[in-house]
Amino acid sequence: MSIRVYDLAHARAGDKGNTSNISVICYDARDWDFIERELTPQRVSEAFRHIAKGPVKRYPLRNLKAFNFVIENALGGGVTISLAQDIHGKSLSNVMLAIELPDRT
Amino acid sequence: MKSQGVVRIGAGAGTSDDRMVPALELAERGNIDYLVFECLAERTVSRENLSRSKNPDQGYSPSLHARLRMVLPACMRNGVRIVSNMGAANPVGGARATRKEAADLGLGDVPVAVVLGDDVSSIVKHRPELRLMENGEPLESILPAMISANAYLGADVVCEALNTGAPIVLSGRVADPSLFLAPMMHEFGWAYDDLPKIAQGTAAGHLLECTASVTGGCFGWPGKKDVPDLARNGYPFADARADGSIVIGKTPDTGGRLDVMTCTEQLIYEIHDPTAYLTPDCTLDITGITLTQDESDRVRVEGARARPRTDTYKVSVGYADGYIGEGEVSYGGIDAVARAKWAAEVVKERLRLQGFKYEDFRVDLIGMSSLHGEPDTRPEPYEVRLRLAGRTRDRKAAHAIGFETRALHMHGPGGAGGACEPRVRDVLAVKSVLLPKNLVNAQVVVEGAL
Numbered sequence: 107m108s109i110r111v112y113d114l115a116h117a118r119a120g121d122k123g124n125t126s127n128i129s130v131i132c133y134d135a136r137d138w139d140f141i142e143r144e145l146t147p148q149r150v151s152e153a154f155r156h157i158a159k160g161p162v163k164r165y166p167l168r169n170l171k172a173f174n175f176v177i178e179n180a181l182g183g184g185v186t187i188s189l190a191q192d193i194h195g196k197s198l199s200n201v202m203l204a205i206e207l208p209d210r211t
Numbered sequence: 212m213k214s215q216g217v218v219r220i221g222a223g224a225g226t227s228d229d230r231m232v233p234a235l236e237l238a239e240r241g242n243i244d245y246l247v248f249e250c251l252a253e254r255t256v257s258r259e260n261l262s263r264s265k266n267p268d269q270g271y272s273p274s275l276h277a278r279l280r281m282v283l284p285a286c287m288r289n290g291v292r293i294v295s296n297m298g299a300a301n302p303v304g305g306a307r308a309t310r311k312e313a314a315d316l317g318l319g320d321v322p323v324a325v326v327l328g329d330d331v332s333s334i335v336k337h338r339p340e341l342r343l344m345e346n347g348e349p350l351e352s353i354l355p356a357m358i359s360a361n362a363y364l365g366a367d368v369v370c371e372a373l374n375t376g377a378p379i380v381l382s383g384r385v386a387d388p389s390l391f392l393a394p395m396m397h398e399f400g401w402a403y404d405d406l407p408k409i410a411q412g413t414a415a416g417h418l419l420e421c422t423a424s425v426t427g428g429c430f431g432w433p434g435k436k437d438v439p440d441l442a443r444n445g446y447p448f449a450d451a452r453a454d455g456s457i458v459i460g461k462t463p464d465t466g467g468r469l470d471v472m473t474c475t476e477q478l479i480y481e482i483h484d485p486t487a488y489l490t491p492d493c494t495l496d497i498t499g500i501t502l503t504q505d506e507s508d509r510v511r512v513e514g515a516r517a518r519p520r521t522d523t524y525k526v527s528v529g530y531a532d533g534y535i536g537e538g539e540v541s542y543g544g545i546d547a548v549a550r551a552k553w554a555a556e557v558v559k560e561r562l563r564l565q566g567f568k569y570e571d572f573r574v575d576l577i578g579m580s581s582l583h584g585e586p587d588t589r590p591e592p593y594e595v596r597l598r599l600a601g602r603t604r605d606r607k608a609a610h611a612i613g614f615e616t617r618a619l620h621m622h623g624p625g626g627a628g629g630a631c632e633p634r635v636r637d638v639l640a641v642k643s644v645l646l647p648k649n650l651v652n653a654q655v656v657v658e659g660a661l
Contacts, residue, residue: 127482168498189600
């Protein structure tokens with residue numbers, strides 16, 4: 107059995123140039139440590155490998171029950187020149203939410 | 212109701228295409244002191260520079276007319292001052308258009324304070340050695356195609372414009388949070404070395420700069436993150452006090468939601484290193500921020516920290532970078548995906564045979580893999596819309612993509628339906644450089660009599 111990021115957290119994607127940032131915000135602060143252990147930058151890189159060249163950096167925001175993932179080379183060259191439909195990558199938070207994590211039990 | 216010593220700053224737009232009615236609701240019954248319209252995306256100033264080169268009276272945000280027509284009577288009646296970057300590539304032209312709108316609405320002779328100096332194209336032209344932040348190349352590499360160069364000015368010059376007493380302040384490029392910080396600096400006399408207050412005001416500006424994104428827009432998820440009455444979602448405001456305390460609220464009796472969850476999503480939005488969010492006013496650190504639900508639809512913001520502002524402005528350089536051409540057509544029923552994939556190969560081959568070249572080319576199966584890729588691992592949908600897009604220097608090559616996609620009706624695999632007209636758009640690309648602040652002459656002029 108595994109759980110998804112979706113089960114523990116909500117997320118929003120933002121863009122700057124060719125970089126996407128995706129917040130992962132725990133519903134319950136008690137899940138923060140689990141997410142810190144399992145949702146590593148490597149795990150996120152793997153989930154985005156067909157979309158983003160990376161690298162992926164993770165910043166902790168414990169006060170906010172959150173993490174900020176910064177994913178470089180993720181937006182087809184950037185909003186102004188991208189051929190994608192979703193030039194801002196607004197929908198990329200849903201790739202994050204679909205990542206499966208091992209069950210804690 | 213607002214309490215004494217509080218300055219209430221409303222967010223009326225977070226993009227030039229933002230909804231307008233919630234701004235009117237704020238002006239009419241939000242009990243606000245300031246209404247801020249942030250209307251410039253990365254490319255907007257470039258686009259407006261092109262408009263201005265065709266007609267010197269234009270170049271401000273085309274949405275200015277409709278927006279002001281809607282809110283000006285309520286703002287004037289309620290003593291709400293307007294701050295906006297709708298001046299875009301022609302703030303003086305925007306100010307004249309604003310004054311004409313006010314006169315036409317019977318509001319009399321309304322002076323407008325205009326922020327100038329963000330247009331630094333004549334300065335960077337002589338500095339081809341400046342490095343592009345995106346790729347380290349010299350600015351020289353894009354100078355021949357440069358359309359615009361605008362510095363993200365800070366709150367100081369907007370504050371100076373507010374100090375003139377003009378009821379409306381219009382600028383070109385100003386950093387988004389700075390538009391909101393400026394009224395606080397003006398009202399409370401905050402200086403740049405008062406870092407905890409500058410930090411709080413900047414955090415508030417960041418929370419407000421995307422309007423409804425903090426009041427339940429771009430948030431809802433049925434059954435998981437419900438948003439009540441989303442169709443009537445209201446816009447937010449910040450209640451600021453001289454000591455730097457900030458509470459975010461929203462127009463009473465509107466839909467949407469404002470709570471710690473919506474504020475957290477917006478606080479982290481478009482931030483990279485959360486200890487170093489660079490604005491022209493400070494380097495903001497959001498890691499110490501706590502958000503507390505004060506009461507329904509009111510969230511208290513505490514603990515923002517900042518380091519002093521840097522000595523450079525970020526400058527967005529817009530330049531022409533060829534064309535993007537697009538075409539779309541649909542396939543449905545048995546083997547819809549196989550026919551769509553075959554059709555894509557046929558179009559690519561026809562483009563190749565005509566000798567067209569593309570710097571980048573993309574095939575999307577909408578309904579399957581257009582957003583997150585991986586067409587070979589997704590379950591097949593009943594119907595799929597094929598989209599082809601390419602970027603090129605050659606306008607004919609761009610147009611040919613949509614032309615050949617539409618021609619699939621008669622010349623492709625069986626059962627293609629509903630092709631769109633060929634689409635071609637100019638690419639206005641943007642790259643950035645850092646420019647020493649002392650080279651930039653930010654200043655205020657007033658249109659009309661104070």
